[in-house]
Amino acid sequence: MIRDIPEKTLEELSRLISTHTGLYFPEQKWTALNKGVQSVINDLDTDIHQFIRCLQVSPPKEIIDSLTARLTIGETYFLRDKNFFQILQDHILRGIIEHPKRKTKKIIFWSAGCASGEEPYSIAILIDHMFPVLKNWDITIIGSDINPVALEKARKGFFSSWSMRETPEKIIKKYFTPAAGNYFQIAPHIRQMVQFSQLNLMDGYYPAALNCYEPMDIILCRNVLMYFNEHGRNSVIQKLSGLLIDNGWMITGPAESGFVNLPEFTSVRFPNALYHRKGPPRKEFETPRPIRVSREIINTRPAASVPAERRKLDQRYGRRQTDGKAPPSPEKPKYDMYQEALRDYNLRDYSQSVKKLLVILSKEQNGSNAFLMKTESMVLLAKAYANIGELEQARTWCEKAIGTEKLNPEIYYLLSTIFQSAGDIEAAVKSLKQSIYLDPEFIMAHFTLGMLLRQKQMPGESKKSMQNALSILELKDADETLPFSEGMAAGRLIETIKSMKIN
Numbered sequence: 017m018i019r020d021i022p023e024k025t026l027e028e029l030s031r032l033i034s035t036h037t038g039l040y041f042p043e044q045k046w047t048a049l050n051k052g053v054q055s056v057i058n059d060l061d062t063d064i065h066q067f068i069r070c071l072q073v074s075p076p077k078e079i080i081d082s083l084t085a086r087l088t089i090g091e092t093y094f095l096r097d098k099n100f101f102q103i104l105q106d107h108i109l110r111g112i113i114e115h116p117k118r119k120t121k122k123i124i125f126w127s128a129g130c131a132s133g134e135e136p137y138s139i140a141i142l143i144d145h146m147f148p149v150l151k152n153w154d155i156t157i158i159g160s161d162i163n164p165v166a167l168e169k170a171r172k173g174f175f176s177s178w179s180m181r182e183t184p185e186k187i188i189k190k191y192f193t194p195a196a197g198n199y200f201q202i203a204p205h206i207r208q209m210v211q212f213s214q215l216n217l218m219d220g221y222y223p224a225a226l227n228c229y230e231p232m233d234i235i236l237c238r239n240v241l242m243y244f245n246e247h248g249r250n251s252v253i254q255k256l257s258g259l260l261i262d263n264g265w266m267i268t269g270p271a272e273s274g275f276v277n278l279p280e281f282t283s284v285r286f287p288n289a290l291y292h293r294k295g296p297p298r299k300e301f302e303t304p305r306p307i308r309v310s311r312e313i314i315n316t317r318p319a320a321s322v323p324a325e326r327r328k329l330d331q332r333y334g335r336r337q338t339d340g341k342a343p344p345s346p347e348k349p350k351y352d353m354y355q356e357a358l359r360d361y362n363l364r365d366y367s368q369s370v371k372k373l374l375v376i377l378s379k380e381q382n383g384s385n386a387f388l389m390k391t392e393s394m395v396l397l398a399k400a401y402a403n404i405g406e407l408e409q410a411r412t413w414c415e416k417a418i419g420t421e422k423l424n425p426e427i428y429y430l431l432s433t434i435f436q437s438a439g440d441i442e443a444a445v446k447s448l449k450q451s452i453y454l455d456p457e458f459i460m461a462h463f464t465l466g467m468l469l470r471q472k473q474m475p476g477e478s479k480k481s482m483q484n485a486l487s488i489l490e491l492k493d494a495d496e497t498l499p500f501s502e503g504m505a506a507g508r509l510i511e512t513i514k515s516m517k518i519n
């Protein structure tokens with residue numbers, strides 16, 4: 017491959033950039049490195065030799081800022097990985113709030129590598145949502161990133177619809193105001209809950225930059241560690257651990273939990289996730305099901321034997337008291353049931369999955385908290401119905417899911433597959449176009465649209481869609497797996513499209 021910057025120089029750049037920022041640029045990523053460095057050199061009006069000399073000595077902050085702004089991937093969105101936010105609400109926060117030995121009513125969160133702020137703001141929204149429970153608690157939420165441009169955006173609090181692609185409509189309506197140009201402004205009281213600081217995680221001492229000298233309760237470092245080399249990763253994890261309070265939580269992205277191997281941590285398994293708590297194993301909290309445990313206690317013991325403290329907590333959370341009368345039948349929390357339905361689905365027991373999901377979705381309330389996975393439940397139900405051939409039901413639930421997350425391109429894509437199964441190609445094309453409108457880079461939507469238009473004998477339009485797919489595919493690594501492709505790699509799809517001789 018032809019590169020503007022010679023390979024030897026790229027190698028040296030990769031080493032220097034890793035030293036200053038921790039960012040890891042192995043050879044496979046040299047195209048991106050080349051591009052990023054070229055634009056920094058252009059901005060600074062210098063040449064590559066001067067630039068390297070500057071990095072070899074002691075580069076000023078402006079140069080590091082400019083480099084990181086060009087080289088980091090700030091991909092993020094509100095409520096990214098709802099599974100995590102559900103666990104945070106139901107298990108981690110509950111564990112903190114209900115812990116009998118907790119002396120202070122204070123929780124400090126730190127989102128390390130927060131990009132443009134969607135992650136710490138999502139925590140603020142969750143906390144606001146849980147307000148009755150956390151009424152007298154002092155909550156601090158810090159967001160930090162190395163990239164000053166991303167932080168500026170975070171502080172302003174304006175987000176495009178793309179940042180809200182997995183945000184339930186109810187939350188959008190409650191916490192955002194539509195602004196010009198398809199943007200949404202976050203509610204002022206949520207904006208005020210988060211403080212932002214610029215921090216390079218490779219730098220020595222964190223508290224001063226964060227202006228926080230107290231130990232943290234929950235540190236999120238999600239989808240950040242994977243950009244560092246092993247040495248950088250380990251040193252960051254060590255420093256993050258030093259800032260955590262005993263029993264504090266270290267939350268990484270789904271692909272990063274294996275990086276946390278320090279002996280001071282206990283790994284705690286949750287449904288579809290593994291997080292790390294600082295401290296030795298704790299029997300009562302390592303099976304993290306406080307809601308269910310407490311329900312069982314409430315439902316099976318006469319009131320007199322329930323400790324007064326526990327009763328107070330139950331009253332605070334609006335749980336039912338039995339007053340010594342016959343206990344109501346135990347209820348499973350929705351989240352547990354969702355996990356069971358998901359397991360049934362994965363075992364291809366679609367009818368069982370349908371049964372459970374219908375129960376979850378028919379319950380208006382379960383405890384005082386909203387169920388974050390409602391849209392996921394509807395989507396799963398639609399898929400389960402589609403798998404048993406009940407396409408009308410599948411369509412109904414898919415449309416209901418769209419009603420709850422109108423900006424989510426993936427649900428429109430699912431709807432298009434249901435229409436395809438029902439043989440309604442017109443409607444499938446329409447859904448795919450909606451999906452592409454919401455995510456112009458949705459490769460499989462472009463490709464499927466191309467195939468359907470071909471089927472409809474519209475070669476010109478089909479070719480356009482295939483070309484759109486190709487131009488996005490060419491920016492991907494050949495072995496990158498494409499979402500919604502059932503495991504197909506980018507290179508394979510390029511071959512497939514080319515073999516179709518669309519030109």
Ligand SMILES: C[S@@+](CC[C@H](N)C(=O)[O-])C[C@H]1O[C@@H](n2cnc3c(N)ncnc32)[C@H](O)[C@@H]1O
Binds near residue numbers: 037132
């Ligand atoms: C993919 S985003 C993750 C955002 C958010 N945590 C999430 O999961 O949605 C990665 C972020 O890590 C930041 N980052 C990369 N290297 C960093 C460093 N050395 N110090 C601090 N932040 C860094 C990038 O600027 C980028 O905003």
